[in-house]
Amino acid sequence: MKKLVLLTVMIFAFACKEKPKESPKEVEETAETKVEEKSNWTVLFDGSSWDGWHIYSGRNIEEAWSLEDGAMLLNKTSEQRKDGERFNIVTDKEYTNFELSVEWMVNSGANSGIMWGVVEDEKYPEPYTTGPEIQVLDNIGHPDAKNGTNHQAGALYDMVSPSQNVVKPLGEWNHYLITINHKVNQGSVVLNGVKIVEFPVNGEAWDAMVANSKFATWEAFGKFKTGKIAFQDHGEPIVIGYRNIKIKEL
Template sequence: MRKSILFVALAIAFACKDKSKETKEEVEEKVTEMAEQKESEWITLFDGTGFDGWHMYNGGGVTEPWKLEDGAMVFYPPEERPEGANYNLVTDEEFTDFVLTMDWKIAEGGNSGFFWGVKEGEKYGQPYLTGPEIQVLDDERHPDAQNGEDRLAGSLYDIIPPSENVVKPAGEWNSVELMINHKTNQGHVVLNGTKIVEFPVQGPEWDELVANSKFADWEDFAAFKTGKIGLQDHGDVVAYRNIKIKEL
């Protein structure tokens, strides 16, 4: 009788062990699938091989003074610029809620930036008339850095300064993440692995931030939840690479 009981106990133990092993394998498989699915949600906006998915703001296809170099798009300001000409770039597609990541590198003494919520049209001559900007700057040399902390690299330009100085020197690559989420009313900037800016993206708190900035009387500034991503021509050499976006 004792042998029979022992046999049954061993059988149950082995069955439980096999079931536990199978469950673990299933969990690992699900985790892998979720990781692959999460990665597949990212859309490559620029892979270093061409300007597909981008165009000149209020214009046609991307041409000089933008060039492809070592997997990056690089802006070289023209020696002669026709009156009123600008060479800002924008995406073909529009986005509302997203996480945007990219690397940027600014030349010594340089100034640039990138925008979200950008609209095109005859009434808009520049992306910054509609799209808020994340500052790209040589903090050490460009005079705009002396105009307030909300002009420093990584800032929500003229609205919120970075909480920490984590920018790398001119000529070195910086990695940045911008999140815009109207569902949760949250936005943030992560520069070189450190969250340096947080802000609401709509509502009374956002309105107050804009009211206390240079954009207070700009009719269509930040007026569009859905818009294009833009890269700024500010007349200085700047490079961007590894541009990806994930819609939320």
């Protein structure tokens, strides 16, 4: 009996010793895969090309935007434009529920914005005809900042004011995390790590906000849950920059 027990223990130990191990490469690949699955972030702009972007209404991007130091810069002056000419930039792809991470920078007097739910159609001359906007602005030097806090940087434009001002000085990079989630009817803006705006994105509460805004009579405004993301060209002769842009679909 003792011999049988001893033989069984020896066989078990040998089997354990011979169990194949994962190679370092296999372990590394498994770890990377888990990180990718956990994050689910997609790079929308890597700083080196215009892949995934185009000008709303089809103009050439390079007419007004440039790539410099990993950022997209809107730098066409008013003197270089025809009357009313705009170079709003939009994603090729449409999105519904997402988190958008983006860094932005403005110089003195700049005005821009980030829009979602944008429908690109010739009957809509500008992205803001359909897409609600998170404001990007020089709060000190641009006159629109004097039209109320719901026109200042971080605001859901003309509808919801930021709870506090955490914008960095001109020429420094700010960070937005913008969430739009129709599944739970929630939208929010986190500016430089601080949540400054929350709002519904559909239903009666959304309709009430629109009704109390300048967009009350705009037939198509905020009506589309799915649409493109746009960065606004407001027309000022000022440098505006965006970089490190990525999105997570929810």
